[in-house]
Amino acid sequence: MENSGKRLRDVLDDRSIPYTTFSSALGIDPQRLNNWFKRGIPKEFLFQAADELNVNARWLYDGTPPAPDEAEVVYEDRLRKEDVLAVMRHGEGNSPGIILEPLHPWDDSTPLDEDEVELPLYKEVELAAGDGRTAVQEVPGRKLRFSYATLRAAGVDPSAAVCATLTGTSMSPLIIPGATIGIDRSSTNIIDSEIYALDHDGMLRVKFVYRLPGGGIRLRSYNSEEHPDEEYTREEIQQKSIKILGWVFWWSTVRRKGQLSLVR
Incomplete structure (x- = not known):
């Protein structure tokens, strides 16, 4: 057979x-x-x-x-x-060294290709109480498309992957404000100097994370001049409701003209 x-x-x-x-x-x-x-x-x-x-x-x-x-x-x-x-x-020789391919437009009605998967989008959502508190929640109806090949290359299971929108300049210019990031929610065990997404008492944060003795963690920003290191003990992690959402395996940005000048 x-x-x-x-x-x-x-x-x-x-x-x-x-x-x-x-x-x-x-x-x-x-x-x-x-x-x-x-x-x-x-x-x-x-x-x-x-x-x-x-x-x-x-x-x-x-x-x-x-x-x-x-x-x-x-x-x-x-x-x-x-x-x-x-x-x-x-580039090599007389080659320009740049290959540009056309963008292929699609909308919510466009069927998924054979090698595509839709990932849910998360962001900080202000709670209904009106007291300024937020929570990291899925945005209903909002999804991003990825190819299975992209996720496989990163070693990410599609069922464990989500996307989120980053705010703030703490990771600029590596990841600029407004960037969309991909998060592997199955990878929450900390590997020193890797980038992780965190839920910090309802605030979505993205940082380099390091382990500290006694179960503590150090959070480091790429823009360390404006955002110095933060250290938390095991007890403070619980008190401040800090949770590792997952490892950041991808990010992408569509930027406005002049936006980079704001993050240099």
Whole structure:
């Protein structure tokens, strides 16, 4: 019976890709790849294998078209991905070094592509009591679209990912005011010097976080001249309702003219 392993082997053979080269790209033992040929590709490796070969993951899984020969990018070129990105950034020879692609407009009625997922958007919301208190809550009906490939590259499970809007200048100019950030809510264990989103008694904050002895934390801003370090003991973390929302894996900004001059 033809299965995903048979289709995988056919693609490798058609493109003359050595099994050892492909298994090395996936970080697995060549013998394990041989087992896949017989039993099928494990689901946890399916998208990675499809990305490496630039084939449709659904086709690789169950044979649903499109066929793999519709892909124009060869595997060997994908192995040189970092070299290609370097040329795009810095240019080579007479090349301008910049590649611009058109934006593709969409709205809420545009269906999701096969490799897209919608992530909920969170922000500080003023509570109805009118006393100025806020809470970090999901904004009903507001979502952002991401490709599964982007999330996989960051090692983020789509079911654990959310987005939020940043205010304030504490992380400028690394992350400027109004930026949208991506948060992995499954990554709340602190790794020193990584960037995390926090709920500080209803205020959404984004900081470099460091562990301190006794269960305390240090919060550091990129704009440290205006926003000095803050340190909290374990007891103060509880008293001030400080919660790690998750690791910040992505940010993006659409800025107005002159906005950067405000954060230099």
